Amino acid sequence: MCSIEYDAEVAAPPKHLDVAFFEEVLETALRTARGVQLLSIHIRMGSSTGENYCSQIYRTKVVYRLPGQADQHMMFIVKSIPRVESVEFIEDLQVYLKEKVTYHDVLPRLELLMKCKRRFGPKLFQCLKQPENTLVFEDLGHSGFVMASRESGLNEEHCRLVMERLAEFHATSMALAVLDPHIFEAYSDGMLSPNGLAKDDGMLMRFFADNGEELHTVVSSWPGYERIAEKIGKYMKNQRSNLVRAQALQAKEIRVLNHGDLWVNNLLFKYDNAKRPQDLIFIDFQLSVWGSPGIDLNYFFYTSLSLEVLRHNRPMLLRTYHTRLSETLLNLDLGIPVPSYEQILEEVHRRECYGFFASYGIFPTVSQDKSQTADNNLENFTDANFAKQKVRQMFESKRLRETLRYTLPHFERAGVLD
The missing domain is CATH 3.30.360 (Dihydrodipicolinate Reductase; domain 2)
Known part of the structure; x- marks a missing residue:
């Protein structure tokens, strides 16, 4: 037995x-x-x-x-x-169905396009819809894949590898869209979908609103940031529409399948004996969305890089991404136009608003000290008092404040706050 x-x-x-x-x-x-x-x-x-x-x-x-x-x-x-009434956005965004389809149908086809020389995700062995949405994967830790530290941010070597794999993922999705034109029609919902942000009292909108309010409070206390604080205050008065616009499809943009939640905990790295990253696999595709590659790129830059890499290596990382994207599209030999480096820069610039969202909506959670995260769960965040206290705690992070002092002037120069 x-x-x-x-x-x-x-x-x-x-x-x-x-x-x-x-x-x-x-x-x-x-x-x-x-x-x-x-x-x-x-x-x-x-x-x-x-x-x-x-x-x-x-x-x-x-x-x-x-x-x-x-x-x-x-x-x-x-x-x-879990099926929890108070976090209805999970159902609104169809996260279980999207992830199941991604692992069953999309990823195997992308890997075939790479001639099986690349794996983008773990194997999916089983799905269960009732009584809880459940997915069973191979344990990649058994193959030597582990998470990097979210608290310190990724160094240049890790980030270069992410850019190479992300470029391959994006390029093969462009090819699959040519071979199967309807494959990504179900990927219109992402983290900033109107469906997930529709209700003022919905958990997702309340969480982002609390973060935005705390951002404004903190920056208003910084000498020399008065103009930026005023712009943030105006931005937050139309926060929902600004969030929805950050992800919404735009005419004549490059379109790829975005991972949609590309931060350090959704990346598993494999290292050599010298502790250098040699390979990586993506996990957690429940928020994938069809749209500009600027979505993934900005989200990753403003949630997962160390401040030093963000300050000094962003252009090099975009060059790395573009080079591998171009190589992959040419090797696929399907006649897909290869974007220029300038076009990639334009996509990233147009989605700086998504980077701003990531910097105040997601990064405070990512940069939080592990000793403070034990009570972080969906049920606790449904309590308004707990959520506000937790947000204040997050915004006290030294890493967060140092990063915001660098990124907020960048977002102002990019016109995100206008």
Whole structure:
């Protein structure tokens, strides 16, 4: 009889993750149902408390036996997206359906276009819609992939690799759109979709509004930033329309499949013996969106780079991105026009507003000290008092304030605040 064992840190054992569920997962992973005998299942938390807002992540070890063979085991990552009324934006943005389609249909086709020389995401073994939206992936940690530090920001070497892989991802999506013109019609919703931001009392809009209000309060106290503070105040009076416009499709722009939530925790790196990054794989495609590559590029720049890299290496990173994008499109040989470097710069400039959103709407959470994130979860953020206190705490971050002192004048010069 197979047993399920939970680590003590699993406060509420997920009842839907039972023996029958893992039997089906294992059969899919092994590609056989003949003689597979489940012996034990061990479930522990797969991410630190406060590192994931929209899902519960479990790391699962399944021990099994095949006829005539010694006991073996496989590791899986289980992602459960809770059904909570107060966070209706999860349903509004169809995050479960989008992620399932991305892993089942889109990523394998993009990898085939790369002639299987590149992997963009982990293998998906199982999906479950009821009682909770659940996805089961291979555990890439078993293959040596790990997260980098979100608290310090990525250095130049990490960022160059991200630019190369992102360019390949974007280029192959452009090719897939030519081969299957309707494939990305379901990707109109992203983080700043009108559907997710429609309600003043919706969690997403309240979270961004609290962050914007705190940004204005903090910057208003900085000598020399009076003009910028005044512009931020005006910007926040029309915050929803400014947010929606930051993502909305524009005429005559380059269009790619954006990851949509491209920050350090959604990147898994593999290192050589000298601790240099050699490969990376993307995870968490629930907010992917079809649109300008400026969306991913700006979001990544203003959530995940160290301040030193952001100050000094941004042009070089965009050159790296453009070079690999061009090479990939030419190698695909589908007659897709190759954008010039100037066109990429234009896309990034047009979406600086998305970078501004990322800098105050997302980066405060990313830059928060790990010791302060234990109570960060969706349920707590539904409490207005908790949310306001947490936002104040986030904006006290030294890294955040140093970064904003550099980026806000940049956004003003780019015309984002006008």
